[in-house]
Amino acid sequence: MILSHPDAVAILRKSELFASQSMDILDPFAEQARFHEMPKGTIIFSHEQSAEHFYIIVSGWVKLSRETLDGNEAVIDVLHSGHMFGELALFENMQYVCNAEVAEDAELLFLPLHLLDTMIASHHDFARQLLHVMSSTRVKRDKELEHRDMQSAAQRIGCFLLRLCGADAESPLQLYLPYDKTLIASRLGMKPETFSRGLATLRKHVDLTIQGAALEIKDVEQLTAYTCNACSFTYPCEDL
């Protein structure tokens, strides 16, 4: 679907790459953007598939994964609105470096990779902003690796909840798990049974109630104290 120019610009502005760019940059992307609704379970692209687009999530959730030789799935990330994916193909021989699948009904903006290529070459401020976005993602990845080593399962679940709360969370806080628990477990690099045990441990240390996907955290500070001591970043994190 073709969006109106202002609608496309408004969506672009919500992503880190385009937020602070001038209309010189935004106009050509807005013109060539296509809007797609995709139900849960849709395969957006597969690992090593030849790449034409990169994507911005308007709503919903998208899972990035890879498959090991013995057939297991490793979840790399689960992204939501404002996030971009598929752009790395531009630097990897125009092949996607992972699988992308709709994890919860999603609306996506499709954008041509060749336009990204042209705009990087012609506008150095834009290239610099892409470098900045890639640097942030790298720091985020380093943090994830750190958490795998230094945090307990319960603390990693606590961190996941804090990120859902956002930086200005007030106690008591109600929130909903955005996608199913099996995927949350994979996202956090845990087996479902480790996730269940981790959640049980977390509830021993932090006052929280769960009913289905609905969750109430009585005291956000209590959660922060329990979770963030085993992390090298201070709450609220910059990338919440």
Add this chain to the structure above:
Amino acid sequence: MILSHPDAVAILRKSELFASQSMDILDPFAEQARFHEMPKGTIIFSHEQSAEHFYIIVSGWVKLSRETLDGNEAVIDVLHSGHMFGELALFENMQYVCNAEVAEDAELLFLPLHLLDTMIASHHDFARQLLHVMSSTRVKRDKELEHRDMQSAAQRIGCFLLRLCGADAESPLQLYLPYDKTLIASRLGMKPETFSRGLATLRKHVDLTIQGAALEIKDVEQLTAYTCNACSFTYPCEDL
């Protein structure tokens, strides 16, 4: 120490960022490069310190790490010759995003960050190459995260050894552990005791002998078969 121009160019050429760049790019970096020998244990920079340089390793090993609030050290990476570090500061308010320390006696090339900034702005091919290097590092990080989830400790140690062997390893293969086992364990996100148990498990499945830092692998293919099935990349990996 100031190097001769050809020596500085030769070192730059060994790093992924500069390998295929023209003399337009290499000349100013070679002119401003400074060569330093640093003994094991030297702190090169600290997390959040204000940044002036980025670095290329000529020889030796450098550890990148961060410290958690409760005082534990998370090792992000351990790098050797040809690798670059400290460059992310350019996109993170001119502050280093981690600590860097000499892990084994090292020779380093110091390069000014402001020059990197200028050259990115003025040479879009160079900006694109930096994007490419950052993309490769991101894919590598995703792989590390995957390994934390999908591979056993023994397989992760096997993967570490395969990377030391390189792509053209012939059986039987002698090699030396490049730095001490405690750091290897941290690098792989393991406690020293997990590392010892993992190594014992690996030796049950793969024919290898260890004496101090010296190691002999009888059959590289046997090691590959044991290690690489739990990975989504095929051996030999592109980033060996």
